[in-house]
Amino acid sequence: MIQFDNVHKAYRVDGREIPALHPTSLQIGAGEIFGLIGHSGAGKSTLLRLINRLEEPSGGRILIDGDDATALDAAGLRRLRQRIGMIFQHFNLLASKTVADNVALPLKLAGELPRAAIDARVSELLARVGLGEHAHKYPAQLSGGQKQRVGIARALALEPKILLCDEATSALDPQTTAQVLQLLAEINRELKLTIVLITHEMDVIRRVCDRVAVMDGGTVVEQGAVADVFLHPQHPTTQRFVLEDEHVDADARQDDFAHVPGRILRLTFRGEATYAPLLGQVARDTGVDYSILAGRIDRIRDTPYGQLTLALTGGDLDAALARLNAADVHVEMLR
């Protein structure tokens, strides 16, 4: 488990302190995929890099599996970093070394295994990330997705317990992003690895994360299970992310709603309820008409969900609302 107790960080620039992370407490459970989302400058990289002490905290304590990572000597810090792998947006591979040599590097630096054992481990790692055929190529001969797979194999070389992903898919196209995220999810499941990833894309969080923290201005403004945070956002920053993700202009939407008669409500369905023929039944039974103003059906990890904004007119409105409230859906009155 990773635990932040009142951790804060300010950078010193030209004698001035620039706060990047305000006092923050959070816990990341062992074996979970935890996402940090925020716009540029929100403090995501700072928070991530504090975990393996690439950045020094200005105050507070960081516990990793109960050990105080803020009170380590040089040898302790080396051991900590061996337990924490990291991958980067621009892969950070050595251009002059082959794929196999890039992956072997941390093993050689650790100096604990003989050559033959290193070769065997590198083959195993490359097979795991689907690059068995590319061991002798150079990074320049690979696609972006393949380069990130090399980065992942290298990060796993010392069998870490934690993997930090710094915008690991931001340089990749959507299809390659999906494949790399799938690989991360597989690794998480099979190796029971804790993964902390930062991104500015909601879709990345939705596809793989168990929990998410939303950051703004150096503060975690909201955190929780991904479905709870994204389907029922409480903080204005999270609400803005959700609207941006749906390509909705909040003012334009208010204008649109002003022209629509009736009560406006938003329904959120999760799991099997997403596919139930509820609306048709309620409309038939109560005589209420509905028009769909906005809608989305998608998945958060493996759970389907639907969110519909409806205008209800005519019929027995109270009966319709009672039926909706009694069903396995979340009902929110917007007007």
Ligand SMILES: Nc1ncnc2c1ncn2[C@@H]1O[C@H](COP(=O)(O)OP(=O)(O)OP(=O)(O)O)[C@@H](O)[C@H]1O
């Ligand atoms: N080495 C540094 N020296 C001085 N200021 C820094 C340094 N690194 C980050 N900052 C500042 O700290 C704040 C948080 O930056 P950080 O990189 O953590 O944000 P971020 O959310 O990861 O942004 P991005 O998505 O652009 O990487 C910003 O105001 C940034 O300018």
